[in-house]
Amino acid sequence: MSSTHLPDPVGSAATPAAAEVAYRYTKSLILDDRLPGGTMISEGEIAGQLSLSRTPVREAFLRLEAQGWLRLYPKRGALVVPVGPGEAQSVVDARLLLEIHAIQSIVDPLSRERLAERLSALVQRQREALDAGNLDAYAEHDVEFHLAVVAAGENPLLTSFYVTLRERQRRMVARSLWRDEHHALAFIDDHQRLADLVAAGATEQFEEGLRRHLHDAHLPERAAAVGGVR
Secondary structure: OOOOOOOOOOOOOOOOHHHHHHHHHHHHHOOOOOOOOOEOOOOOOEEEEHHHOOHHHHHHHHHHHOOEEEEEOOOOOEEEEEOOOOOHHHHHHHHHHHHHHHHOOOHHHHHHHHHHHHHHHHHHHHHHHHHHOOOOHHHHHOOOHHHHHHHOOHHHHHHHHHHHHHHHHHHHHHOHHHHHHHHHHHHHHHHHHHHHHHOOOOOOHHHHHHHHHHHHHHHHHHHHHOOOOO
8 A cells, every 4th residue: 555645635634544535535526526426437546546555445435335425336346326316405405404493493692693793704704715716715614604503503413414415515516606706796695694684583584595595506496486586
């Protein structure tokens, strides 16, 4: 096994074991749509790109298969599992349930105020990232915004589940509308409105605004079909 030091594709401070490197690297290719659904890949390809032996790559592939990202075919390689019909809708529905539940769980006005301040700070970071043309940072702050909402519900199990949902959505929106500046600005405005609704304790309005926001961002065809929101 090669001991070549590789940059961590997902930004960990420590250098993981070879199988972990292979796992994170391959998964990042899938989530960023650099390996689209339906693509066949081999252990040798990934091993060659990372200067590793096939053994850790095989371990990584088995782990990715268990998580539903790959389907392995002996002596043929691995198929990147395509996004299933209706998966985008299912992910959005699940996210709505988790984020709305979290907001409904906050009964202390001081906790709402702190969350609103945190969300507004993330909105400002998004604006700065977009102004700088840094779409990767913009996307990271988008993730942080919605994760902060769920984490405010103080349910670690639901927060952990939410992270897996975001991974699936990351894959589906790798070429999303937010890469268009007009839409990106509109989504930032959505976030600020949501932050303001949190501060006001307007739970019902938050639910309505969040539903429209997620449909616009991730189900644009459906949003258009029901008349849009802006």
